Amino acid sequence: MIDHQILFPFLIFLPALLGFVGCVIPKITFPLSVVMLLGYAASSFNYIGRDIAYHFTLVGEGGIQFSVDSYSFPLIFGSCITLLIVFGLFFKKFSHYYYQICLVLLSALLISFTTVDLVSMFISLELLGFSAFLLIADRNDRKSLFNSFQYLIGGGLAMLIYLIGVVQAFTFTGSFLLEDLVKAPETALCLIVAGLLTKSGVFLCGLWVPNIYSHANSQSSSVLAGCVTCAGIAPIARMSQILNPISDSMIVIGVISAVIAAIYAVFERDSGRALGWSSVSQLGIAILSPTYACSYAMQHGICKALLFSTLYSGKADENLDSSAITSSHNMPSRPSATNEFLRVIVFVVASLSIMGFPFLAGFITKNWIKYDIPYEAKIIYTTAALLTSTVYARLIFDRIKDFASQPYARLVLNLDRASKNLSDLFSSSQNYILILSVVGLILASTAAPDLFTFSAVQSAIVSAILGGILFVSVVGIQADEFVKPVTRTLDLVGAPFLVAALLLANLIYLKI
Amino acid sequence: MDLTPEKLRLIPMVALIVIGCFGLLNSKTMLRSLLSLDVIDTATISIFVLIAASAGSQTPIVTASRYSSYSDPYPQAIILTAIVIGFATQALLCAIALRLGRRSPMLRYRDLEK
Structure with a gap:
């Protein structure tokens, strides 16, 4: 048995080393x-839900403190699964140094999930920002370069604001620990x-999300939606657990973010941007409850990674990447109808999971949050x-319509080809990953069987149906350019x- | 709230932050916002150094003759990382500006945000 004082730091810095x-x-x-x-993923999955905490300190007494506890495990699991999905699905399309950047990103994420020290948090978030910057710029055209510029300058300013808050807290408390923020003044907390x-x-701070998600590569959007935005969740959850004023404010901000971003998503025409706005709305829901924030962010991250991976058909995705390259003339063999059908199924299942449909992972996390927030x-x-249901009803509808309009769509349901379709299904390794993730999403719903009360299931199904009806009623007013993209x-x-x-x-006057 | 000399020393730095934020929010080209970010960065670092110096301004190095009032080494050690990170940010932003400058040499937001 190795001492966990040595083991955990090694595990945290191993991804960066491998990168x-x-x-x-x-190749190796x-x-x-x-x-x-x-x-x-396997070892953190073991610890989810258990009340285990390991504390350790780097470089001896008075060093940097870390705490691997119930906040960290779900997020570690979620990020690892997201990265595995991305590695499996897009390995052939990785550009130079792509997976190495992802590994460095994972290291930064692990630090930000486990640290309880404000300055380590600053460093890990900056490292995360640089890695995310490289992922956004990976598409390498003018617009994505400009997007990454905006991300970096916005993120850099936000981190400087954070640093000013840290130094003000330091003058009052004399330490950089998260738990000492209790004595810090309100301005520093803000x-x-x-x-x-x-x-x-x-929301409001997250205006960069829809622009970037809609324009980046599918693989970059998956990583950004699945891992990068989770990084802020763990410290916020830790802070609102110990600081009452912060947890009250988080409920206000979370509710505003959840509703307004969802309205934006409803009126958004472009599927990628709608997914981005919905991501903002879901993270707003996640910060409502400090206890379950991490589980919710984990479920949302995995589903969003699947959604972004399967948002476009495999063929369209290749066109998107190689638009400038001449390879569009000698297209590779036509995408198999079964693979496309599988992608649609995964898209639908992941959407339903975010909607909170019963017997999927989203149902569990949604209900945990629901029973935990104030009345x-x-x-x-x-x-x-x-x-949210309305948004995803539209997204599912668009995706299926897109699929049905393809010439090969009819082949899938043709019974004569059933055996060939089945053999297609198990022909490529990507399909195995997609099937496994769907099965995983369904199996995850068995984690908390006591939540499947009649009223909960009923309300989830009713909200899904109401979402569909609402979608039909708002589809008429979705004029072009109803929502102007925020790009300035x-x-x-x-x-x-x-x-x-x-x-x-x-914090000072309203005290909501 | 009384104004001690320690707090008075911070006023120029706060003014610098305000100037930087003003520049960032009013800049019409990429280069200007890049420079404004650097101004805010410098101001933040100076605040750290000034707060570390509130205990005393002598170098915190242990030698044979101990100083009577040396400054707090903890924030100073930590701000070194922030300096490096600020430098890295500037380098990355400059690289992006170089790439974008080939197409639109003025680097105006009006042209880039289309």
Whole structure:
């Protein structure tokens, strides 16, 4: 038995080490990193839900403190699974140094999930920002370069705001520990929380999310939606657990974010942007309850990664990537109808899971949050859930319509080809990953059987049906350009200031 | 709230932050917002250094002759990382500006945000 004082730091820095080694010998390191991700996912899955906490300190007495506890395990599991899905589905399309960046990103994520020290948090969030910047710029055209510029300048400013908050807290408490923030003044708390909210992409601070998700590569959007936005969730959950004013403010911000971003998503025409807005709305829901925030973010991250991976058909995806390259002339063999059908099924299942449909993972996490928030927030939470259902009803409808309009769609349901379709299904390794993830989403719903009361199942199904009806009723007013995309740099940069000011007003005067 | 010399020293830095934020929110080109970010960065680092110096301004190095009032080494050690990170941010932003500058040399947001 190795001492966990040595084991955990090693485990945290192992991904970064593999990433840097992978730059030198990429072929050998890739299978190693997949094995490592599987190991992380399996071992963290063991600890989810159990009340175990390991504390350790780097460089001896008075060093940097880490705490691997119930906040960290779900998020570690979610990020590992997201990265595994992305590695499995998009391995052939990875550009140079892509998976190495993902591994460094994982290291930054692990630090931000486990640290209880404000300065380590700052460093890990900056490292995360750089990795995310490289992932966004991976598509390498003018618009994505500009998007990544906006992300970096907005994120850099948010982290400076965070740093000013940290130094103000330091003058009052004399330490950089998260738990000592109890003695810190309100202004410091506001600045810190505004920085964290920007990184996690909650509404107003998270205006960058839809632009970037809709334009980046499918693989980059999956990683960004699945892992990067989770990084701010763990510290926010830790802070609202110990600080009552923060947890009250988080309910206000979360509710506002959940509803307004969902409304934006309903009126958005472009599927990618609608997914981005819905991501903002879901993270708003996640910060409502400190206890279950991490589980919710985990479920949302995995589902979003699946959604972004299967949003476009395999063929369209290749066109998207190689639009400038001449390979569009000699297209590879026509995509198999079965593979496309499988992608549609995965898309539908992941959407239903985020809607909170019974017998899927989303149902469990949604109900945990629902029973944990105060009564006043519950009605608005229900509204947000309904709007989410509407968004996903539209997305599912669009995706199926897109699939049905393809010439090969009819082949799938043709009984004569059933045996060939079945053999197609097990022909490629990507299909195995997709099937496994769907089975996993369904199996995850057995984690808490006591939640399957009649009323809960009933309300979930009713909200799904109501969402469909609402979609039919709003489809008429979805005019072109109803929602103007927020692309101005000024809006993206100014948002953290606004949120910090609002938070300060809330903490000092309004006291909601 | 009384104004001690320690707090008075911070006023120029706060003014610098306000100037930087003003520049960031009003800049019309990429280069200006890049420079404004650097101004805010510098101001934040200076705040850290000034707060560390509130205990005393002598170098916190243990030698044979101990100083009477040395500054707090903890924030100073920590801000070194922030300096490096700020430098890295600037380098990355400059690289992006170089790439984008080939197509639109003025780097105006009006042209880029289309």
